[in-house]
Amino acid sequence: MRKSMLSNRDAVVTLFSKETGKVRVLAKGIKKITSRRLPHVQTANLINCVLYKKDERFFLQETSLVSGFSQIKNNQEKMQVLYQLFFAVERLLPDHQPETTVYRLIMKFLIELSNSEKAEEEKTTLRVV
Secondary structure, eight states: OEEEEOSTTOEEEEEEETTTEEEEEEETTTTSTTOSSGGGGSTTOEEEEEEEEETTEEEEEEEEEEEOOHHHHTOHHHHHHHHHHHHHHHHHSOBTOOOHHHHHHHHHHHHHHHHOSOHHHHHTTOOOO
16 A cells, blocks of 8 residues: 655555555565565555564565556546545554455455546445445
């Protein structure tokens, strides 16, 4: 969802998963030109990932791209709707709290948004529960 670049080659990435909810992870070496993980952690990508937990911090180890939702990313209106959604989700949800209902709603919304012709249609279907 969100990415903050750190000095050197690292970044802090906010991920949202069905099992752990919103979690901030440290992606070591992700800014290296040879990093295979960097394209996977772009906003709105659906990924499989392996996290490593040490003390109270999570580290991103491996990633694989499931879907890039390119139909959304190729449309400026849809991207604006997407950023509004992720802004609200990132601000409202607590860290490390499983939110399976919210996860399912977001996935459904992303699929519908990627399949719709116009982003305006989707603005009216997003409901806060």
